[in-house]
Amino acid sequence: MEKEALKATVFRTMPLLDEEWEAFAACWHPVHYKRKTLLTSAGAVEHYLYFVQEGVQRAFYMDDASTETTLVFSYTGSFAGVVDSFQLQQPSRYYLETLTASYLLRISYADFTRLLDTHPNLERWVRLATAQALSGVLQRQIELATCSAEEKFRILLTRSPQVLQLIPQKYLASYLGIDPATFSKLLKSVRV
Template identity: 25%
Template sequence: MDPLKTVITSFIDMSDEQYAIIHPIMQKMEVKKDTNLLQQGQVCKHVYFVESGFFRMFYVDYKGNEINARFAKPNDFMVDFVSFITKTPSQYHWRAMEDSTIIALDYEEIEKAYELYPKWQKFGRLIAEWSYIQIMQREEMLHFQTPEERYETLLKTQPYLFNLVSQNQLSSYIGIKPESLSRLRKRILGK
């Protein structure tokens, strides 16, 4: 079974015929390492599915620092929902961290599928809910956990990040300075 169908059917039962509806609107793309798929100021017009590779979503703060907001690995969906739904410029960049293969689904085509097929509309709602939960879990981690708890949460929930991102990128994701992350790592490893 193809990876996209496997992920979709993990959210909702869907027949081969229902799944085949999106074949004509799927656009497979190769994205080279260090290429921005979306840049701040552009409108996000696609939902992306990562077949292979790795991406980070970040913004540049008022001091010029890159702050990581999300990461996407194989079998993840990527979208800036605010930009996608409101058709307003994104505040984020999506950058390939390695050579990647993605499937792009266009906004207008997705909307047509939603109108014509209730299963796709339900899937769209479920994936939006899932995405919201992911965003809120990170927000709650930043608001309600100590830096050490955040680090330990990542070790449990996203251990792959420790091999795929730099210390600077990891520290910005958990909301601490790189030197604080270094001290934190030493303290945790010393336990």
């Protein structure tokens, strides 16, 4: 039962044959982390890909002045991890931390690559999932570059209304590229 949400998420991208799913599912192992646990540090190579059973995580970049910029959130039913570092086995440029206690499934890089080498359909699934993720990243880049603070706020609340209950406002403001005071004003004035 603990892998049913993972299966549903995987099959939304592309259904797998029973044999492929069973091999894939067998490589995911449960892990639990307390809130504010650093899972990946900048400069380290990501060794795991995660699937969120419960909890909220964020990936963030820290500049030379130690200013944090939130890049992405992951929460129940989504994949998490520093995917570029994981797939390329290169040092990460950013951090991944838990914002809440998190119950995750994880797969190691060794198991992941072995599965892709053994099951061509899994490699196809990864290609399609990566393309979907890239499409979302590019859409976000367009929004960051072309939308006003209010438009970005409205898009966030329309796309993911639950984030206000899950994620501290300072991280949401950082994610939108606006200062916390502007975020607070928008929270009071904008209705979606």
